[in-house]
Each structure stands twice: as structure tokens, then as C-alpha cells.
Amino acid sequence: MTRILVSKSNAIIPFISSFYILPSSSIRPYSSLKGKVGVRINVENEVKCLDDAVNLFNRMVRMKPLPSLPVFCTLLKTMVNMKHYYAVISLFREMRKLDIPINEFILSNVINNYCMMHRVDCAFSLLPIHLKSGIPFNVVTFTTLIRGLFAENKVTDAVVLFKNLVREKICEPNEIMCGTVMNGLSKRGHTEKTLSLLRLMEQGNTKPNIYIYNVVIDAFCKDRNLDAAISILNEMKQKGIPPDIVTYNSLIDGLCKLGQWEKVKTLLSEMVNLNIYPNVLTFNILIDGLCKEGKVEDAEEVMRHMIEKGVEPNIITYSVIMDGYCLRGQVDRARRVFDIMIDKCIEPDIFSYSILINGYCKKKEVAKAMQLLGEISQKGLKPETVTYNTILHGLFEVGRIGDAKRVYAEMLSVGPKPSIYTHSTVIDGYFRWSKFSEMRTFMVEMADRGFSFDASTAGFLVNVVRENPSVLDMIPELHSKNKY
């Protein structure tokens, strides 16, 4: 199936060029006035890397008197932001060992740290510290835990926790907690439940705010239910909550993906009339919409226009245009955009590489794709599961089975976890080239590492056997080690 949409009437280019003038200088949001904590320690200024953080911590614990708890708290928070999760845990343990007192804010940061590591189980195991030390629970702690559960796809657990908190009156859910639950539900396809929560909030004490409405609108847009999204937009307007740039970006994205360019124009005019000006995301959405219709030249035109208006393209702008060229089979042009991007001092990320690799694979230029795969680690980046899936698919497509085997082995050693798509790509590849013994070995190894058949591989296998019953003998009986 091609991803290029059939174009609807669209004179979006002259429209975009004509309809607004950006304010001369963009308004900067508040600068970092927050976070000034403690006596002479400005954690944000002092800590630029892990070493800084650990050194500062070691200095702090030797100070007499000890720095205030907010200083420790800010340090831990800074480290969580820098993704030094393991270091946070060891510093927290050190604090416990040194009998440095802790408070609810420090604990909620450590809990958040575990959630960011996708270890919500460890996060929950900190709750006894609250109880033993008599530290009160707060909404933030529970909101963090709910977010952690969603992050690990434990939707039921998240909902159960939320319901219990409300029913047992353990804490009063605020807009942010409700928003977290609704965001988690909507991102996992439960738009209906998200909407019922909105209706509940409208009747309760915690009235929905702009964030909540934006979550609901985005959920409907992702479901391609633009009518419902727009009726929520009208509801919020009626209630006196003005839509913001996020609201408009969600809606414009939904409309672009449906090819409804006339409505896109209406919304663009509407937002500008409200003095809400398109930002880099808005332009990226428009550029992506055009690219997916195969109109990369128009997309480039929009890019020139945004630069004229003082909105700088970012790495996503370039990725979108690169993918646009790849969709039309013009991978060399995509490559040129890639190089231009580097000239503009924007370092390619794993997305940029994956898009190019996909482009080369589509053109069956797997050698170039392999070369790029090698370049990724040289640049200090890590290929993702998607990157490997793409290249494995490309290699099997041209029958380079030996290379595919090597790449799969590399994937296992480098670390990104094979997904259901990886498995079906490999099984499908072996099958298509009648490599039944390899297919068999692969399936056994797959089961040994704890994977069983899933919706994707099972469907594929059923089809294979239906068309070619003799393959049945090649398929091993698998007993996944993860199951009982």
C-alpha cells in the first residue's frame, strides 16, 4: 500500500504566503527565574554533567550545616533530567546511609526516577519509606506513579490506582492527575474512556482546563474523527476556554492527514485572527501533509516561507522532507537534504538515518543502507529496533540472507529488543526464499529467548500453512520460556 495520498484541491502555498504577518520579534517566555535554591549553590548552573553532579553531592554532604533539602532535591531532579537514573539511585542510597533527612519532594523525584527507567515496581517499593517516616503522600507522587504505569502499558493498573485514590479519598485528584490519566488512556486507544472522564470532570469539582481539552481533541484527531474533535473545540470556546497553539496544531495535523486542506486554511486563518501564530510544529505538520501527498516541492516552498517569517526549520522539518523524497523513490534528493541539514549544523539523529536507510532499501540499494547503518554507531548514535527492522526487510527483499543473518546477530549484540515485526520480517524472509531449516532454527531460538507467537507472526503463519501445508513439518513446536 502506498503512503502517498491522492491530493484534494489545494492552493495552500499562495494561501500560506499571503495570510499573515508574524510579529516582528517573537516573545520569549519567562527565563529561568525558578530554581534558585539554597545558600550559595545554584545547582542548574553548576551541574553540566554526571561528574559535576557527583562532585557537588560529595561537597554537599561534607558541608556543616548541610545544605537545605530543596538543594538535594534540585540536584536529584537535575540528574533525572539528564537521564542519569542509576546515579540518582546510588546518591539516594548514600543519603539514606548518611542519615540525611528526606522529604516528600525528594521521594517523589526518586519515584519519578524509577518510572523514567520503566521500573514502576521499584517506584512502588519506595512507598513504605513514606509510611515509616511519616512523610505524607501527595498528588504529585501518585500522578507520577500513574504515569509510570501507563509508560509500561499497565493501563488496567493505572486506572485501578486512580479509581482507588478517588474512592478511598486518599488524595483529591487535580487537573494534572486527571490529565495524566486521560493522556495515558487516549495514547493507548481508549478515546471513549477519555471522553467519559471529560464528561465526569465537567460535572465534578475539578473543571477541565486547556490541557485536558487538548488531550481529548488530539485523541479524536488521531482517530481521524475530526467532527468530534471540532465539536470539542466549539465546546471549549463556549465554556470560555480559548484554544491555544497546541489545540490548533492537533486539529491541523488531523485535517492534513485527511487531506482536508480547505478546513486547514480555515483553521490557520482562525488562529491568526486570535493572534496565535504558527510555530515550527505547525509548519512541520503542513510540510508533512504536503509530503505525504507527494508534493515535496510545495513542502520545500513552505519551508522557505517559514524561514522568511523567522521560524527556523528543525531536525523534524528536514526528516519530513527527506521522507517525502523517499516516498517518491528520490532517495538521492533525500540524501541531499540530509547533507544540507548537516551543513546547517543540525546533527542527524536516529530518525534521519532510519528514513534514509528506508529510502535506500526501497530502491534496493542495500549496500548504501548498510553503509549508513555502520555510520550510525560512528556518530555515537544507537540504531533502534525500527532501524534494524527496516534494513532486515530490505536485505530479505533482495535475497541477501547472509547479510540479514549478520545484521540480526548484530542487533542482538547491540541491544535494541527485537519486536514482533522483527520476528515476522525474519520468518517471512526465510520463508520467501524457501530457507525452511533456517526458519525452523530461528523460531526455536526465538522461543528460547522467551518469545512466543503473537498476533502478527500467528496470522502470517496461518496464511503460510493454508497456502502450503507441507511447510507444517518445518514449523517446530515452541514452548516459550516466558510462559508456563
Next chain:
DNA sequence: ATCGACGTAT
């Protein structure tokens, strides 16, 4: 201190 909008593979 906690929440929202854009890009890659099947």
C-alpha cells in the same frame, strides 16, 4: 516538582 501538538519500519 507533576500534564498537551510534528518525523522512521511491518
